[in-house]
Amino acid sequence: MRIANFVLGVLLLVLNRGFVMAAPLTFSLNEAQLGAVTERNWPGQYLLIGIGYTSCPDVCPTTVMDMASTINKLGEKGSRITPIFISVDPNRDSPENIDRYVKYFGPRMLGLVGSDEQTARVVKSLKGTYGYSLDGKPVYPPLPSQYEVYHSAYIYLYGPDRKLVDVFGYGTGSEQMAKAISEQMQ
Template sequence: MKGPAPGPGPRPARGYALVGVLLALLLFATGGFLWFSGRQEAAVGGPFTLVDGQGRTVTNRTFRGKYMLVYFGYTHCPDVCPTTLSDIAAALGKLGPKAALVVPVFITVDPARDTPAVVGHYAALFSPRIVGLSGSAAQIAKVAGEYHVYYARHVTGPGPDDYSMDHSSVLYLMGPNGRFVAPIPAEGSVRSLTDSLARLVS
C-alpha cells in the first residue's frame, strides 16, 4: 500500500487521520477491552431470540438463574473458535461444583452456513454443555450489536462459500440476573479461564 512520496499539502493530516482510524478498528476488532468499564456494564448484552440445535427458541432469559458464558464465532473457523471451545470444555471440567452454574453459549456470526442444526452439532462436539445458537442474519446482527461484537465476511475465492469471517474474540460472562459481569480473554490458557470463572462465579 505504498504510494508516491508525499508532496506539499494536507497529506500529513490525512495520514494522522488514517492512523486514528486503524487504531480504533484494532481496538474494536480485538473486543475493545479498554472499552469495558463499570459505567457501561449495563450496555453489554440485551434481548435476543435465537434457535438452538434442536430447533428450540432460546432468548436472553432462557438461562436466568445461571451464568451465561457467551462466545461468538463460526463453525468454519480454522483455529481460534475450536481452540476456545475446547478451552471452555476443559475449564468446566476443572471448575468443580461451580460448573453446574455456568451455561456456555456459542453464537454463530455466519448464519448463512451455520444453521441451528449445524452450529448445535458443532458445539456439542466439544461438550454437550455448550449451547450452539443461530438465527437469521438480522437476528445475528442484533445480538452481535448488543454485545459490541465485530464481525465481517472476508472473501477468499470466487465460490459462494469461499469466505471466512473476521470477528472479535472475547468471552462475555453474564450473571444469573442477565447483567454483564466481566469480559474474559478468549485466547488465554485453560488454567487462566478456570481461575477467572472460579473467581467470578459464586
C-alpha cells in the same frame, strides 16, 4: 483490525469494572433441540458466551475448547453456568450443525444461530464485531458463494441478571478463566 479489537477489549473491561454500565444481554436465536430461545431460557444460570462459526480453522475451535474446559475445571460451580457458542455465519451454519460442532468439545455446550438480523443484534448487544470479506474487501448479504468470516474473539460471562460480569480475551485459557469465574460467582 487488531487495534480495533484491542480498543474494544479495553472498552469492555472498563465497562465491566463499573466505570460505565453495559446494557443487559438480550437475544433471540435458535438451538437444535430447544428451537427458539432467548437469554431468559436459563434462569438462575450464568452464561459463558463465545461467538464464531463452525468452519473456522483455528480461533473458534480454541475458543469452544477453552469454554468447555473452563466449565469442567469449575467442578460443581460449573453446573451454574450455561456455555453458549453463537454463530456469526448464519448463511452456512444451521442449529443442527452448530450443535454437532459444539458437542464435540463438551456435552453441555450449546450452539445458537439466528437470521442475519438476529445475529447482528446479539453481536451488537455483546459489543462484539464480525463481518465478511472476499479478496480482502468487505461483502454484505446476500453473500457470494465464497467468502471469509472475521469476528472478535472474546468470551463473555453474564450473570443470572444478564449483566456483564467479565470479558476474557482470546488465549486467556481455561485455567485463568476458571480461576477468575470461581472468584466472581456468588
